[in-house]
Amino acid sequence: MYGQRFLLASAVIASMLASSSAFASAQPLASANFASASANFTLSSVANDEQRALVEGERWFDFMQEALNNYNFSASLVHVQGQRVELFRWLRGSTEENESLELLRSLNGPEVQIVRRNQHVSYFHSMATPYSLRSNSMFGPIPTALFNEFSAISASYYAVPMGGARVLERPTIHLRLLPHEQDRFGYSLWIDRESGLPLRIATVTLEGEVLEQVQVTSLEVSTEPHPDLEQILELNPPPVVTDNQAQTQLVHNWQINSLPTGFTQIRANHHRLPITGIAADYYLYTDGITRVSVYVTEDPRTNTNLRYDGLESLYTHAYRDYSVTVVGRLPMATLQRIAMSVRR
Amino acid sequence: MTIHQREKLSALLDGHIEGNEIVMELVDNATERERWFRYQLAGAVMRGEATTQQPFDISAQVAAQVASEAVYSQSGSAAQQQSVWLRVQRWLQNGWVRPAANVAVAAGVAIVAIVGVQNFQRVDDGTVVNNPVAASASSSLQGFETMPLGGVINPVSFNTVHPQAEVQDSDQERRLLQSFFVDHHQQQQLSDQESVENEDPVKEID
Numbered sequence: 001m002y003g004q005r006f007l008l009a010s011a012v013i014a015s016m017l018a019s020s021s022a023f024a025s026a027q028p029l030a031s032a033n034f035a036s037a038s039a040n041f042t043l044s045s046v047a048n049d050e051q052r053a054l055v056e057g058e059r060w061f062d063f064m065q066e067a068l069n070n071y072n073f074s075a076s077l078v079h080v081q082g083q084r085v086e087l088f089r090w091l092r093g094s095t096e097e098n099e100s101l102e103l104l105r106s107l108n109g110p111e112v113q114i115v116r117r118n119q120h121v122s123y124f125h126s127m128a129t130p131y132s133l134r135s136n137s138m139f140g141p142i143p144t145a146l147f148n149e150f151s152a153i154s155a156s157y158y159a160v161p162m163g164g165a166r167v168l169e170r171p172t173i174h175l176r177l178l179p180h181e182q183d184r185f186g187y188s189l190w191i192d193r194e195s196g197l198p199l200r201i202a203t204v205t206l207e208g209e210v211l212e213q214v215q216v217t218s219l220e221v222s223t224e225p226h227p228d229l230e231q232i233l234e235l236n237p238p239p240v241v242t243d244n245q246a247q248t249q250l251v252h253n254w255q256i257n258s259l260p261t262g263f264t265q266i267r268a269n270h271h272r273l274p275i276t277g278i279a280a281d282y283y284l285y286t287d288g289i290t291r292v293s294v295y296v297t298e299d300p301r302t303n304t305n306l307r308y309d310g311l312e313s314l315y316t317h318a319y320r321d322y323s324v325t326v327v328g329r330l331p332m333a334t335l336q337r338i339a340m341s342v343r344r
Numbered sequence: 345m346t347i348h349q350r351e352k353l354s355a356l357l358d359g360h361i362e363g364n365e366i367v368m369e370l371v372d373n374a375t376e377r378e379r380w381f382r383y384q385l386a387g388a389v390m391r392g393e394a395t396t397q398q399p400f401d402i403s404a405q406v407a408a409q410v411a412s413e414a415v416y417s418q419s420g421s422a423a424q425q426q427s428v429w430l431r432v433q434r435w436l437q438n439g440w441v442r443p444a445a446n447v448a449v450a451a452g453v454a455i456v457a458i459v460g461v462q463n464f465q466r467v468d469d470g471t472v473v474n475n476p477v478a479a480s481a482s483s484s485l486q487g488f489e490t491m492p493l494g495g496v497i498n499p500v501s502f503n504t505v506h507p508q509a510e511v512q513d514s515d516q517e518r519r520l521l522q523s524f525f526v527d528h529h530q531q532q533q534l535s536d537q538e539s540v541e542n543e544d545p546v547k548e549i550d
C-alpha cells in the first residue's frame with residue numbers, strides 16, 4: 001500500500017514536470033490574445049449607451065446560466081493554472097424524470113472524478129477517501145458563480161459585452177465581469193452565441209495578466225443526455241460529510257474593519273485546522289464569485305509572517321498576542337489590508 | 345541481468361547471501377549500479393528511513409575507510425576480495441552516485457506528498473484537546489479530504505530549493521500553508537452545503 005502511494009506520487013511529479021515544460025511555450029500566446037482584447041475595450045462615454053451595454057451583458061450572463069443548468073451536453077476542456085495544465089471530460093444532462101446529472105473526470109494524471117446527482121455531489125480521488133456534499137454545483141475548474149443568476153454577483157461586478165470572437169470554430173460573445181472596486185480579479189467569458197455555453201473562461205488581474213483559464217476543446221449539445229451519465233443513477237454514493245462545525249461558537253468577537261465592499265459573511269465558527277490542529281476563530285466571506293477565509297488564532301505557531309503568492313494567496317499578520325491569516329483568490333494587497341484591520 | 349540475477353541482488357541486499365560475483369557484476373555494469381541504488385532507496389522508503397537530509401553520497405567515507413584498512417596478504421580469496429574493494433573504491437570516486445541525487449530530490453518531494461495526504465485531519469501535535477466541541481468538530485470530518493484536481497496538495501510542495509539551514513523552517517512553513525489552504529477549501533464546500541441545507545432542510549437522497 002505504502003509502496004503504491006509512493007509510485008503514485010512519483011507519477012504525479014513526473015506528469016507535472018512534463019506538463020510545465022510543455023506549457024512554457026504556450027503562455028505568451030495566451031496573454032497576448034488577452035492584451036489585444038483589453039486594448040479594444042473602451043466604455044462609452046454616453047451614459048445611456050453604457051446602461052444599454054450593461055443590460056445586454058446581464059442578459060448574456062443569464063443566457064449562459066440557463067444553458068449550463070438545462071442543456072444536455074458533452075465537452076472536453078483544458079484547465080490551465082500557472083504552470084499546470086489539466087484535461088477534463090465534462091458531461092451534463094437532464095433525465096426524463098427531471099433529474100439533473102453532471103460528471104467531470106480528469107484525463108491526465110491521477111484519476112479524479114466529480115459526480116453530481118441533483119444536489120448530491122460526490123468527489124472521487126485516487127489518493128483520497130471519497131466523500132459527498134450537498135450542493136447545487138461541483139467545486140471544479142468551472143467557477144460555481146456561473147451556475148447562478150447575475151443578480152447574485154451584480155453588487156460587485158459589471159457584465160460588459162466586448163463584442164464577438166471566434167472560439168472553437170463558433171461565433172461567441174466576449175463578456176467581461178469587471179469588479180466595481182479595484183481590489184479583486186476580473187473574469188472574461190466567451191459565450192457561444194447559439195447555445196449560450198461558455199467556451200472559454202479566464203481569471204484576469206487588474207493589470208491584464210491571466211491567472212487561470214478554462215478552454216473548451218470539444219462540445220456537443222444533444223437532445224438526449226449522454227449515455228455515460230446513466231451510470232450515475234446506479235452509483236452508490238459515498239456518505240455525505242457531516243458538518244458539526246457550522247454551529248460551533250466563536251471564542252472572541254473579532255472586528256474586521258476593512259472588508260472589501262460587496263463581501264458578505266457566509267460562515268463563522270471555531271474549529272481546528274487539518275494537518276496542524278491549530279484552533280482558530282473562522283470567518284468566510286463572498287462577493288458572489290470569490291471567497292475569502294479569515295482565521296484568527298492565538299496559536300504561537302502562526303506567529304510568523306507567512307505569505308504565499310499565487311492565484312490563491314495567503315497572508316498572515318502577527319499581532320502581539322494573536323495572529324490573523326487571510327486566504328483567498330484576491331490580490332495580495334487586499335488580503336494584507338483585511339489581515340491588518342482585525343481588532344479584538 | 346536476468347530475473348534470477350535480480351533475485352540474487354535483492355537477496356544480497358537483504359543480507360541473505362554473500363557473493364563476490366554479484367558484486368563484480370554490479371561494479372562493471374552502470375545500469376546495474378543504478379538498479380542497486382533504486383532497490384536500496386525503495387527499501388529505505390518502505391522502512392521509513394529515507395529522509396531528504398540523509399547524505400546519499402558516502403563515497404568519501406568509504407574511500408577513507410578503505411584507505412585505512414590493513415593491506416591483505418596476497419594469497420587466495422583475500423586478494424580477490426581486495427581487488428573487489430579497489431574497484432568499488434574506483435567507481436565510488438568516479439561519481440556513480442551522482443544520478444542518485446535527482447532521485448533523492450524526487451523521493452523527498454514524494455514523501456512530503458504522502459505524509460501530507462496521510463496526515464489530513466489528524467490532530468497529533470501533542471496538545472491536549474480541552475474543548476470537547478472543537479474536538480468533536482475536528483473528528484467529525486474524518487474522511488473528508490479535499491484534494492485539488494491535479495492531485496498535488498499545493499504548489500508549495502515544489503519549493504524544494506532552500507539553503508540547508510532553512511530546511512527545517514521551510515518544512516514547518518509548508519505544513520502551515522497546506523493546513524490553511526486545505527481548510528480554506530473544506531470550509532468553502534461546507535458553507536455551500538450549509539446554504540443548501542438552509543434552503544431545503546429535508547434530505548431526499550435515495
